[in-house]
Amino acid sequence: MSIAEVEQVLVVPTEKFHEIGQFQGFSDQVEHYLDQLLTPEQMSFRPRDIMEKSPEFKQLIPYVIFEYVDDQGSKHVFQYVRGKGQGESRLHSKRSIGIGGHVSSEDAPSDSHDPFQEGMRRxxxxxxxxxxxxxMVCAGLINDDExxxxxxxxxxxxxxxxxRPEVLPNEEDILDAGFRPVNDMLTKLEExxxxxxxxxxxxxxK
Incomplete structure (x- = not known):
């Protein structure tokens, strides 16, 4: 792959994240973080191969959870198993409830003010x-420094x-996909x- 073909991904400085307030796990303080991170001053596109090994930056990942509530009020969430062709090799064979991935420089035409939203749609x-x-509702942020x-x-x-619980995978590496009751998944978090x-x-x- 030539230098010109290296994927450029959206990142923000880890230092800025720490300045706003580092946390471990899940935070529902959406506006507190995104208002300061999703700005032209903080966002940049950098080579993915370097960023995967650089703790100086955080790659921003949209993580979309599909939720369906049945007639009895029970919540169901779309889940699947990551196949070997699915993005991050360190996550293969794990079950996931999140759809999303890296935001690429291709998602940021010169007239786009919001490459993150464009990347999520793609x-x-x-x-x-x-x-x-x-x-679509922004529910929070996830950070796992461990x-x-x-x-x-x-x-x-x-x-x-x-x-309606109608979500179909477009990729062969999204395996064993479908909606499952949330209460069932909460008893099998190790998967x-x-x-x-x-x-x-x-x-x-909760």
Missing amino acids: ELAEEVTFNAPHE SEVGRVHLGVVYLCKIE FETWSSMCLQAIYG
């Missing part, structure tokens, strides 16, 4: 198909509250990647 379109009425992969990423969690486990406990374990 990731959703690439990974799943859903047509039911829905509402793992190798977590130290260089910062997740922005969105709940996509969908009226899930760290971010998913954190979200399940923080959003639904």
Whole structure:
């Protein structure tokens, strides 16, 4: 791959994140963080291969959770197993409730003021198909400095509250996919990647 072809991903300085207030796990203080991080002064695009090993920056990752409430009021969440072709190799074979991935410089045309939202829309379109009425709500952020992969990423969690449990994977590496009752998943947290486990406990374990 030539230098010109190296993927450039959206990052913010870890120092700025610490300045706002470092946390471990899940935080629902959405505006407190995003108002200061998602600004032209803090966001930049840098080579992904370098960023994966650089704790000086946090790669911003949209992490969308599909939630469906049935007629009895029980909550169900879309979940799947990551196959070997799915992005981050350190997460393969883990169950996940998050759809999303890195925001690329390709998501930031010169007239775009919000590359993060563009990147999230692209990731959703690439990974799943859903047509039911829905509402998208930013629920919080995830930070995990206790793992190798977590130290260089910062997740922005969105709940996509969908009226019908109709979400289909577009990629072969999204395996064993479908909606499961939240209460069932809360008893099997060990099956899930760290971010998913954190979200399940923080959003639904109350």
